[in-house]
Amino acid sequence: MTDYHHKLSHLAAEDIETLYQRYLAGEPIAALLVEYAIDVPASGLIRAFPPVPCADLDCPWCERPLYTRRRGKSQPARSVNEAFCLTCEHRYYVPAYNRLQRYCICAPCSQERDHARHDQQARLREQILAHWAMGAESMVPYATLGIGSKLTLMAIIEARGSAWSDRIEPVEPGHCALLLSPSETMDTALFESARLQALLLVDPHSPLEAFVPNPAVPRLERVRWISNITLDSRQRATLTEVYRHLHRDLARGPRPEWHRELTQLIRSLAAEEVYGQIERRCAEHGLSFRTRERHQAVAESLLEHLPVCHIWDLANTALRGVLQFAEHCNVNSMHVVGTLPGKLNHLGRRAIGERWAPCGSRQTAGSLRSVYSRLLHGLLLGNPDGGLECPLNLYAQALPCTSRAASSAQLPCMQGDTA
Ligand SMILES: [Zn+2]
Numbered sequence: 001m002t003d004y005h006h007k008l009s010h011l012a013a014e015d016i017e018t019l020y021q022r023y024l025a026g027e028p029i030a031a032l033l034v035e036y037a038i039d040v041p042a043s044g045l046i047r048a049f050p051p052v053p054c055a056d057l058d059c060p061w062c063e064r065p066l067y068t069r070r071r072g073k074s075q076p077a078r079s080v081n082e083a084f085c086l087t088c089e090h091r092y093y094v095p096a097y098n099r100l101q102r103y104c105i106c107a108p109c110s111q112e113r114d115h116a117r118h119d120q121q122a123r124l125r126e127q128i129l130a131h132w133a134m135g136a137e138s139m140v141p142y143a144t145l146g147i148g149s150k151l152t153l154m155a156i157i158e159a160r161g162s163a164w165s166d167r168i169e170p171v172e173p174g175h176c177a178l179l180l181s182p183s184e185t186m187d188t189a190l191f192e193s194a195r196l197q198a199l200l201l202v203d204p205h206s207p208l209e210a211f212v213p214n215p216a217v218p219r220l221e222r223v224r225w226i227s228n229i230t231l232d233s234r235q236r237a238t239l240t241e242v243y244r245h246l247h248r249d250l251a252r253g254p255r256p257e258w259h260r261e262l263t264q265l266i267r268s269l270a271a272e273e274v275y276g277q278i279e280r281r282c283a284e285h286g287l288s289f290r291t292r293e294r295h296q297a298v299a300e301s302l303l304e305h306l307p308v309c310h311i312w313d314l315a316n317t318a319l320r321g322v323l324q325f326a327e328h329c330n331v332n333s334m335h336v337v338g339t340l341p342g343k344l345n346h347l348g349r350r351a352i353g354e355r356w357a358p359c360g361s362r363q364t365a366g367s368l369r370s371v372y373s374r375l376l377h378g379l380l381l382g383n384p385d386g387g388l389e390c391p392l393n394l395y396a397q398a399l400p401c402t403s404r405a406a407s408s409a410q411l412p413c414m415q416g417d418t419a
């Protein structure tokens, strides 16, 4: 309804319809206003016409017909896409493929939508509780954990655990969190490993949006996790209890029976340290790449002879070379980033052949260490350099080992050195 709706009250319904048709036909508005004795400005005439009832639309709350406003003569027919109730606030918006669907915000409509959303959320929570019921998974006794599982669990608890909620909490997007491991790929792998071994269970009371659209396949980075470790075979231990046991266990240092597993962990962590550093440096220059396998192969091969921090140095040099080449030749740097593994390998081979001296201690001091790295090289192995400044075989040689492990679990670099 408009301020002008009473301006035509002196006219009969048929006269108003005739006037509207003459208006649509394009007759001069000023002449029509004089002829029909209407006191509105020419631009206000269209707003003075009464709305038209819709034949097929009723207000669901008043059960009276809905109305539409009349279109101006210069408006296309489709521009009138809204119907309204004369007695309440209800609106109806005609759906169309080329615009966003609007919904009525009158009080009863809003309330009805709230109820529908509430019912939908309740149904979704029921499905989640049925699928992720805690009783379905048997608990994992602490005593059965290997050193790899212990490190994974302790790193996740330290980086993401909350003693207050007794849950592993998801990292809110955009929030700074402790670095769990050197790379996002390894972060994901740690959670996946904990899930597959049932060390952690998906909390069925995690935020609902983590389970949309499929409750059976939640977004693992958005759910909360519960410890599934038991210390007494009767009940699940709290995160704090598990963490305390892990800390005491790891602080005692490496055991001979862990030799083989620790040798592998040191090796794979070092490769992630190199890859994660390259990934971060590239991201700083706005470069992303999908050549993880090639970088990892180069990192693993160079790590047989060079310490992590030396390879970081070489990777920085290689990256600078790639960026300078892109700038010099006016090529998009995204196109040349694929040459980075080859350049790094070339530099690494020269460094090994010509026995370049590493100059990584400056970088090591300023580097951001992940929780996993600190636990493995700091708490467990007590390496003051954090596993960055020596060739891998030295760390492996320092591990206590049983006589059988000593003969079968050497790193390839150790075998190469002793050959
Ligand atoms: Zn109504």
Ligand SMILES: [Zn+2]
Pocket: 089, 090, 091, 104, 105, 106, 107, 108, 109, 110
């Ligand atoms: Zn409504």
